Amino acid sequence: MATPSIRRRIERRWKCASFDHYGLTESGWGCGVECRTREGCHVREMDVLVEVVDPNGKILPEGEWGEIVITMLRRASSPLIRYRTGDEGRILPGRCRCGSPLKRIEVLGRLPRKGAGGVPLRLHDVENSLWDLPLVDDFRLSLEYDGNAPEALVLTLAMTDHSEGILESVLQSLRKIPGIPEKITVKIETVGTLSHGRPKRDWNN
Numbered sequence: 001m002a003t004p005s006i007r008r009r010i011e012r013r014w015k016c017a018s019f020d021h022y023g024l025t026e027s028g029w030g031c032g033v034e035c036r037t038r039e040g041c042h043v044r045e046m047d048v049l050v051e052v053v054d055p056n057g058k059i060l061p062e063g064e065w066g067e068i069v070i071t072m073l074r075r076a077s078s079p080l081i082r083y084r085t086g087d088e089g090r091i092l093p094g095r096c097r098c099g100s101p102l103k104r105i106e107v108l109g110r111l112p113r114k115g116a117g118g119v120p121l122r123l124h125d126v127e128n129s130l131w132d133l134p135l136v137d138d139f140r141l142s143l144e145y146d147g148n149a150p151e152a153l154v155l156t157l158a159m160t161d162h163s164e165g166i167l168e169s170v171l172q173s174l175r176k177i178p179g180i181p182e183k184i185t186v187k188i189e190t191v192g193t194l195s196h197g198r199p200k201r202d203w204n205n
């Protein structure tokens, strides 16, 4: 899945429409994709059953946010039963305007972590805020903990332009995010030197 800000950036630069997709390695990459109305990803319901659960595993009704769990029974080698994805999402109520009866999901990405003051901190919010800044080309995020509470956000930034004041605007945007730690450490790298160990963005990647 992609944040609204990176979608806007892609659409502006490539002069195209973007269609969001949700999948994970364990589901063979596929799970859901947007249709032309772009109001949630239609689930490939012939292959995968998507449900949303609370922290105790109780199934939540449509519209409520929780953890996405998937069931795939047709795979002979590795069937999945209510497999916990670690991703936060919800099933959108009602039928899509495109007319398809296929269930739609909205996924925010990794489940929130406990942020400053016990407020949930979402990677999605941090990503969305950073991609909204045109000079930010790439980044990596991690959290430093003091016991149970996050003490600092460590941000490695790749930027093409290092003009004065840019860093301040990055910090200003980040400080608006719920649960963000008071201390933010920023390391700057040049574009091309910042690498990611895995294709999916996550904390520490």
Ligand SMILES: [Zn+2]
Pocket (backbone or CB within 6 Å): 035, 036, 037, 042, 096, 097, 098, 099, 100
């Ligand atoms: Zn649709």
